[in-house]
Amino acid sequence: MADAEQSDFGLTTADGASPSAVIAAALVDAPSAGTLGALGSLDPLSLPAGLQVDLLVALDRHASWVSALRLRALAAVVGEEPTDEFIEDPFMVVDPVREEVSTALRVSNFAADQSIALTRNLQSKLRRTEELLAAGEISYAHAAAISDECGRLSISEAAQVEQVVLKCAASKTPGQLRRHARRVAARIAPLPIADEVEAEFAKREVRMFSDGGVMATIEAVLPAPDAIAVWNALTACGLADTHPHDARTLAHKRADALTAWAHRAAEDPKLPTHHGRKRLETQVVVDLPTLLCLANHPGELVGFGPIPSSLARQLAADSKWRRLVTDPATGHLLDFGRRTYVPPMALREYIVARDRTCRFPGCSQPAFRTDLDHTVAFTEEASGGSTAAANLHCLCRRHHKLKTHHSWQVVADAGPGDCLTWTSPRGKTYKSHPPSQLEQPPEPSQLEQPPELASPPQPDALPVAGSTDLERELRELLTHA
Secondary structure (H helix, E strand, O other): OOOOOOOOOOOOOOOOOOHHHHHHHHHHOOOOHHHHHHHHOOOHHHOOHHHHHHHHHHHHHHHHHHHHHHHHHHHHHHOOOOOOOOOOOHHHOOOOHHHHHHHHHOOOHHHHHHHHHHHHHHHHOOHHHHHHHHOOOOOHHHHHHHHHHHOOOOHHHHHHHHHHHOOOHHHOOHHHHHHHHHHHHHHHOOOOHHHHHHHHHOOOEEEEEEOOOOOEEEEEEOOHHHHHHHHHHHHHHHHHOOOOOOOOOHHHHHHHHHHHHHHHHHOOOOOOOEOOEOOOOOOEEOOHHHHOOOOOOOEEEOOOEEEOHHHHHHHHOOOOOOOOOEOOOOOOEOOOOOOOOOOOHHHHHHHHHHHOEOOOOOOOOEHHHOEEEEOOOEOOOOOOEOOOHHHEEEEOHHHHHHHHHOOOEEEEOOOOOOOEEEEOOOOOEEEEOOOOOOOOOOOHHHOOOOHHHOOOOOOOOOOOOOOOHHHHHHHHHHHOO
16 A cells, blocks of 8 residues: 655646555556556656555556456457357367457467457356456456366356455465365366366376577476376486496486487378378578578578577588578568469478468468468369469468358468468458568668677688588589579
């Protein structure tokens, strides 16, 4: 609570009120646009330390209020939950409104799903939670925690959970509130033991994310017995992979054992094919000057991000090559055309390499797992779409069905760039551009170098001409281009 006697150093707002009075009112009054505007006019750096904390709390209350307004607007967009019978195939697009939300708000499909579920729960069976969110008494994260734990409950059961957990919601963190709500929900509507175990097992997954450098983290969430089995196997393989003068730690050996297992598994002929290929490729994109050690531009590890030029050259030296010609201005792959219904292998490889992911706005499904869709349907007539790069785009199965059966329209814009314009059933348009293969380096005139960096860094030493397999392979590739 703001201390009314705390000094404001003679500061006043535009309407003559002192900052301490504005903040004190914002901490107790119902959040409103007027109060939020008054708080926004304050300069936090000019306030004493205690008022800075009170301002933060007051703004957090209003953030909850704005979240409630946003969820009410979202409720108008998404409507009630679909009443269609549950379909196990997730690509049947039971609730196509998700794409309208994800594209309009520029969020992932998962985030859109979470927001939609929260909105519908607040409107249908968690009205008291919605009221406290609008009053600034709980945060968006608190409301989401309660909604997640009440998602399986009936309206009456959710009301009973609310009655218990909201009494102490304001004093708990979202994580504490989630655990409390889970326990209360389990008492009010217990799950059969088998269902509880199955619900826990359904959380298993493997994720990969970058640390911003040359390393990535693969994280596995597994049932405890499976996790122990995997850990013991990696440990045994790591201990077996030992030789004299081996400086690796056991942690290094476990990591190397996991990588070796992946390479062996990828050679299994029983693995499914993706666009005619029996195994997935690790793709590295690097420009020719960097390969020849004439520049040190970052390379691109497809599916990961930029990597240092030295690592790109190291990977390229032990690779099979495919020449992809890009536009020097945009970095996009250059187009070419074919006229058959089923795209030949070369054309399929080109489209997958060009698009990288599903071409629905915001979708990150890897291109190798998508369908190749004719933007304009292929027909025998001259008015039909052709099987050419300009008319073929990668769409994941869900978004392919969304285009075909759920009133989403897409057209390929004329001119370079291969931009797609999507129009939703509500008439809103969204653009989808193919990614650049490599980020184009800025023009020297756009850079302001400090004095100590006036001379550009020297590229790596260029090997003696013709002395490496990499150079010889590059010359052969360019000679036969």
